[in-house]
Amino acid sequence: MRSDRNLAKARLASDRSSAKAGFGLTAAAWFGVLFLNLPILFIILYGFTTDDKSYSFPPPGLTTEWFGVTFARADFWDALWLSVRVALFAMAIAMVLGTCAAAAMYRFKFFGKESVTLLILLPIALPGIVTGISLRSAFALGDVPFTYWTIVLGHATFCIVVVYNNVIARLRRSSPALIEASMDLGANSFQTFRHVILPNLATALLAGGMLAFALSFDEVIVTTFTAGQQRTLPIWMLNELIRPHQRPVTNVAAIIVMAITFLPIIGAYYLTRDTQDVAGSGK
Amino acid sequence: MASLTETTRSSSSLGRLSTYFYTRPSLLLLLLLVPPLLWLGIIYLGSLFSLLLQSFFQLDDFTGQVIMQPTIDNYLRLFSTTNLSIILRTAGMAAIVTVISALIAFPLAYYMARYAGSRMKALFYVAVMLPLWSNYLVRVYAWKLILAKEGAIHWIFNQLGLGGFLDWILSLPVIEGSSLSTSYLGTMITFVYIWLPYMILPVQAALERVPRSLIEASSDLGAKPGETFRKVILPLAIPGVAAGSIFTFSLTLGDYIIPQLIGSSRPFIGQAVYQFQGTSGDIPMAAAFAMVPIAIMAVYLAIAKRLGAFDAL
Amino acid sequence: MSSAKSSIAVTFQSVSRHYGAVKAVDNVSFEILDGEFFAMLGPSGSGKTTCLRLIAGFEQPTGGSISVHGKSMVGVPPYDRDVNTVFQDYALFPHMTVAENVAYGLMIKKVASADRKRRAEEALEMVALAGFGNRKPSQLSGGQRQRVALARALVNRPSVLLLDEPLGALDLKLREQMQVELKAIQRQVGITFIYVTHDQGEALSMSDRIAVFNQGRIEQMAPPSELYERPQTAFVAGFVGVSNLLNGELATRLTGQPGACSIRPEKIHVEPAGNAVPPRHADRAMSATGMVKSVLYLGAGSRYDVALAGGGDLTVMLQNRDSSYLPNQGESVLLWWNAKDLMRFQG
Numbered sequence: 001m002r003s004d005r006n007l008a009k010a011r012l013a014s015d016r017s018s019a020k021a022g023f024g025l026t027a028a029a030w031f032g033v034l035f036l037n038l039p040i041l042f043i044i045l046y047g048f049t050t051d052d053k054s055y056s057f058p059p060p061g062l063t064t065e066w067f068g069v070t071f072a073r074a075d076f077w078d079a080l081w082l083s084v085r086v087a088l089f090a091m092a093i094a095m096v097l098g099t100c101a102a103a104a105m106y107r108f109k110f111f112g113k114e115s116v117t118l119l120i121l122l123p124i125a126l127p128g129i130v131t132g133i134s135l136r137s138a139f140a141l142g143d144v145p146f147t148y149w150t151i152v153l154g155h156a157t158f159c160i161v162v163v164y165n166n167v168i169a170r171l172r173r174s175s176p177a178l179i180e181a182s183m184d185l186g187a188n189s190f191q192t193f194r195h196v197i198l199p200n201l202a203t204a205l206l207a208g209g210m211l212a213f214a215l216s217f218d219e220v221i222v223t224t225f226t227a228g229q230q231r232t233l234p235i236w237m238l239n240e241l242i243r244p245h246q247r248p249v250t251n252v253a254a255i256i257v258m259a260i261t262f263l264p265i266i267g268a269y270y271l272t273r274d275t276q277d278v279a280g281s282g283k
Numbered sequence: 284m285a286s287l288t289e290t291t292r293s294s295s296s297l298g299r300l301s302t303y304f305y306t307r308p309s310l311l312l313l314l315l316l317v318p319p320l321l322w323l324g325i326i327y328l329g330s331l332f333s334l335l336l337q338s339f340f341q342l343d344d345f346t347g348q349v350i351m352q353p354t355i356d357n358y359l360r361l362f363s364t365t366n367l368s369i370i371l372r373t374a375g376m377a378a379i380v381t382v383i384s385a386l387i388a389f390p391l392a393y394y395m396a397r398y399a400g401s402r403m404k405a406l407f408y409v410a411v412m413l414p415l416w417s418n419y420l421v422r423v424y425a426w427k428l429i430l431a432k433e434g435a436i437h438w439i440f441n442q443l444g445l446g447g448f449l450d451w452i453l454s455l456p457v458i459e460g461s462s463l464s465t466s467y468l469g470t471m472i473t474f475v476y477i478w479l480p481y482m483i484l485p486v487q488a489a490l491e492r493v494p495r496s497l498i499e500a501s502s503d504l505g506a507k508p509g510e511t512f513r514k515v516i517l518p519l520a521i522p523g524v525a526a527g528s529i530f531t532f533s534l535t536l537g538d539y540i541i542p543q544l545i546g547s548s549r550p551f552i553g554q555a556v557y558q559f560q561g562t563s564g565d566i567p568m569a570a571a572f573a574m575v576p577i578a579i580m581a582v583y584l585a586i587a588k589r590l591g592a593f594d595a596l
Numbered sequence: 597m598s599s600a601k602s603s604i605a606v607t608f609q610s611v612s613r614h615y616g617a618v619k620a621v622d623n624v625s626f627e628i629l630d631g632e633f634f635a636m637l638g639p640s641g642s643g644k645t646t647c648l649r650l651i652a653g654f655e656q657p658t659g660g661s662i663s664v665h666g667k668s669m670v671g672v673p674p675y676d677r678d679v680n681t682v683f684q685d686y687a688l689f690p691h692m693t694v695a696e697n698v699a700y701g702l703m704i705k706k707v708a709s710a711d712r713k714r715r716a717e718e719a720l721e722m723v724a725l726a727g728f729g730n731r732k733p734s735q736l737s738g739g740q741r742q743r744v745a746l747a748r749a750l751v752n753r754p755s756v757l758l759l760d761e762p763l764g765a766l767d768l769k770l771r772e773q774m775q776v777e778l779k780a781i782q783r784q785v786g787i788t789f790i791y792v793t794h795d796q797g798e799a800l801s802m803s804d805r806i807a808v809f810n811q812g813r814i815e816q817m818a819p820p821s822e823l824y825e826r827p828q829t830a831f832v833a834g835f836v837g838v839s840n841l842l843n844g845e846l847a848t849r850l851t852g853q854p855g856a857c858s859i860r861p862e863k864i865h866v867e868p869a870g871n872a873v874p875p876r877h878a879d880r881a882m883s884a885t886g887m888v889k890s891v892l893y894l895g896a897g898s899r900y901d902v903a904l905a906g907g908g909d910l911t912v913m914l915q916n917r918d919s920s921y922l923p924n925q926g927e928s929v930l931l932w933w934n935a936k937d938l939m940r941f942q943g
Contacts, residue, residue: 021398028390033410035387036479039425040417042435046428055431057438097319104315108308116316119323125529126577127537129553133560133573134330137337140349140566157327160319177687180654183674184681185701185752188301191675195700199691211416218418220540224557234420241424241544254421265416269409305673306656
């Protein structure tokens with residue numbers, strides 16, 4: 001009798017995804033969500049505290065003066081500007097190389113294809129510190145001085161995979177006959193690229209580029225090995241964290257960093273959302 | 284008909300170029316593949332190779348110059364008591380972080396894959412992706428605020444009258460620290476927080492791939508929901524967990540920022556690498572130390588592959 | 597260009613397409629006439645789709661030569677061929693409207709915008725989709741998408757239209773309706789249609805001629821009725837319609853001659869056991885006795901599997917008419933057929 005009821009319950013649960021989950025499971029799921037998202041709020045809260053000597057909770061008072069203080073600091077602006085420049089350049093390189101790689105991997109079968117996939121994935125599969133110290137040791141061996149370009153070099157390397165993943169996912173979702181159809185209707189390779197491939201890839205390419213920008217803009221581990229004395233915004237923040245002299249300023253900078261990376265990520269999400277829905281509904 | 288054919292034949296230079304490549308597909312492949320391969324091959328593989336090379340050189344303690352003569356001294360130095368304890372400490376932390384992440388991630392992923400409606404699923408998806416893509420440093424910093432002696436968690440425990448309990452936990456061996464932000468417990472919480480999305484996503488994807496009909500078949504054959512979960516769902520989710528664990532384990536092994544900002548002052552592998560190359564300028568020793576996470580990950584990946592982790596990526 | 601040449605739309609001369617050791621198309625030669633509705637019929641992997649792709653230019657032959665209207669297609673990319681394709685999954689451009697899809701080929705050929713628009717509308721009218729121009733392909737049903745794909749190809753007025761199992765994704769009713777429409781459209785535009793399918797019914801009902809493919813080769817090429825009535829190989833007899841294949845000892849016993857042959861189930865007559873072959877047929881009939889093993893009711897007719905007295909089986913098809921003799925399972929029967937209905941294979 002009991003097992004019959006359980007059976008019925010199981011059927012019900014599998015028939016409709018909206019079926020009730022147990023309380024324990026629901027609570028555990030929501031615990032995970034809150035655990036992931038609540039801490040960010042503390043960053044914002046501490047950006048407004050009047051206490052600049054410790055991290056006392058709750059804050060003794062609230063103020064907006066730290067925003068003014070942050071904006072008045074030249075070192076903050078220098079770091080922000082460097083980060084933006086690095087991220088833009090790394091993004092551009094990653095978009096070109098990532099798209100090339102995705103097109104080749106999608107279109108062709110060739111010997112050693114698996115190794116190429118591994119090579120593209122390796123920079124994010126290995127811990128950042130390995131990538132960082134590798135570049136550092138190569139620069140040391142080759143007597144390469146640290147410049148803007150050494151940072152870009154490192155960032156572009158691990159950004160390629162982000163663009164690659166986005167582009168190849170889109171390629172795999174679109175009908176392979178689209179390119180053939182276009183050529184069949186008289187369009188040569190360049191016309192096909194312009195009228196069919198590019199419009200179909202555009203959002204995935206843009207999303208990949210935005211994520212690459214965000215990834216580069218946020219990166220700190222590899223950057224510490226390739227920047228020398230230069231300070232990107234995350235490095236500037238790290239120094240502030242280790243040797244704080246105006247603690248809430250770090251929070252204000254953190255809020256600004258979040259805002260700058262938040263926008264491209266949300267943008268990328270919306271750009272690829274439709275196709276994800278389509279892919280999901282096909283299950 | 285014939286005249287129409289004549290006019291449609293592409294005669295522009297672009298058209299001829301297109302035809303040139305169309306009839307020589309391997310040339311096009313080369314053109315597409317060479318730039319990314321050159322970049323990754325020279326810059327990335329080249330660097331990795333130079334790392335390997337450097338690890339066999341040695342720093343002259345007096346001149347501060349690197350002596351370019353192959354030696355395995357650096358690797359022998361890895362087995363000193365200090366260095367060995369650094370390695371064990373890091374690997375132990377990586378293992379614990381991986382287990383805790385899996386425990387927190389599984390119910391969340393399971394709920395997402397099985398029970399959440401499409402709207403709720405989108406919400407959960409954003410909730411998992413946002414922290415993943417938010418600034419790493421900012422998120423670590425958030426926990427420094429929360430875990431600090433004067434911060435939110437200590438405050439809450441004190442408000443609830445449980446301050447003594449928290450102090451007792453902090454006084455336990457291994458965890459020992461004056462506050463959460465200076466104890467291993469704090470380091471672990473932060474690690475779990477930072478890498479959790481990497482565990483959730485592959486597990487969720489693996490669960491998502493379990494066809495509904497399989498669960499129906501199981502219950503149809505008389506399995507109770509609990510049995511179905513243990514005998515059908517869990518085994519199919521294992522590759523997802525294994526895939527996620529690659530990330531949580533590898534990322535913890537290589538991180539040096541979190542233990543530097545939160546936890547006791549005893550160093551992890553990442554910090555050792557950073558300090559050797561930075562303060563002491565001993566790049567060869569730093570290179571040898573960096574081989575440790577690579578070696579551990581090679582073993583780990585071999586095991587994960589057996590568990591089917593690569594199919595779940 | 598001589599007039600004799602221009603009446604041939606497509607020529608295959610000893611064409612092969614090998615992928616390593618796999619011979620997808622193996623030394624195939626044939627000609628397709630201008631204005632013909634030509635079907636390539638065969639099971640999957642028989643080489644029919646590869647042949648289509650060779651004509652379209654998506655693949656290059658590893659041996660032999662292909663010409664379209666007398667012009668060699670060696671090294672000619674798809675976009676320089678006066679040939680258009682209707683794809684199996686339609687391959688409509690998802691980012692364009694229906695009208696933009698249809699006008700794509702004209703846009704590439706730089707046809708003036710107004711002219712382009714008019715011709716696209718005409719093409720949509722022809723496939724009964726007037727007024728759908730502003731929709732996106734995702735807003736259409738499968739049958740409608742199929743029509744758009746057809747209009748998109750036809751609007752370019754190609755000299756040859758290739759159709760790659762275009763009705764495969766449609767349900768039965770719609771498929772039958774589209775068969776009639778496709779045939780009508782082909783008559784209207786007068787373009788050579790080359791139609792790839794694995795559905796023998798589809799091929800029989802629409803085509804002027806059918807080439808039956810098997811393992812990269814053509815087994816037989818003939819008009820539908822000839823293909824059905826006079827299959828030249830056992831494969832064709834088995835693939836096109838249902839057939840009783842007779843060979844070895846059974847063939848000798850039933851027909852008096854060795855050598856493989858076959859008989860269609862509907863050509864076999866049934867009489868109650870003990871009856872004789874009707875006298876007016878007796879001199880040119882062959883017969884056998886047996887017992888009905890099973891009866892499969894199919895609506896308009898029924899299918900009987902009869903175990904012969906000397907061993908072996910024959911399948912018989914009878915119309916379910918009240919006036920006919922319809923045996924029951926287990927009944928003993930006499931089977932007979934006209935000698936002329938026996939199909940002997942060459943070689």
